[in-house]
Amino acid sequence: MGAEPETLVDVCSAEELATAGRQVVAGPHGEIVVFWNDGRPTALANVCLHKERRLSDGFLLKGRIVCPGHQWSFDIESGFCKERDKHQPRYDVQLVDGRVGVVAESLSAPSGMGPVGAPDGAADRRRAARLTPGAPPAGG
Numbered sequence: 001m002g003a004e005p006e007t008l009v010d011v012c013s014a015e016e017l018a019t020a021g022r023q024v025v026a027g028p029h030g031e032i033v034v035f036w037n038d039g040r041p042t043a044l045a046n047v048c049l050h051k052e053r054r055l056s057d058g059f060l061l062k063g064r065i066v067c068p069g070h071q072w073s074f075d076i077e078s079g080f081c082k083e084r085d086k087h088q089p090r091y092d093v094q095l096v097d098g099r100v101g102v103v104a105e106s107l108s109a110p111s112g113m114g115p116v117g118a119p120d121g122a123a124d125r126r127r128a129a130r131l132t133p134g135a136p137p138a139g140g
């Protein structure tokens, strides 16, 4: 018997993400920014760990998202900022049948964030069929 497939919380279609380049959705611990990178999705917490600017407003450069606040740059796969030796929380995300989804388990404990308690109502939100869109990135 194989492992159970992971439960995914739908974000959008791969086509939508490939066209837009990034998509912001609301997660139980704040906004999540999902990027399209080299034909597959990746996801990070959208609020910068430094001074809380939105990474979705930054620019992508060679696989790194450069924060508009103070130009720290994070690998969009791992969330690692090598200049500061810090990790932006990241989420597990998958592409299945043309749809992009965040792994439900990852919503409650994104890697790099450490153990977190689920806020009130988080369990219900995790069971939602689809993440709700957040505010669009500035400048598209």
Ligand code: FES
Pocket: 048, 049, 050, 051, 052, 053, 067, 068, 069, 070, 071, 072
């Ligand atoms: S707020 Fe992101 S680098 Fe300062």
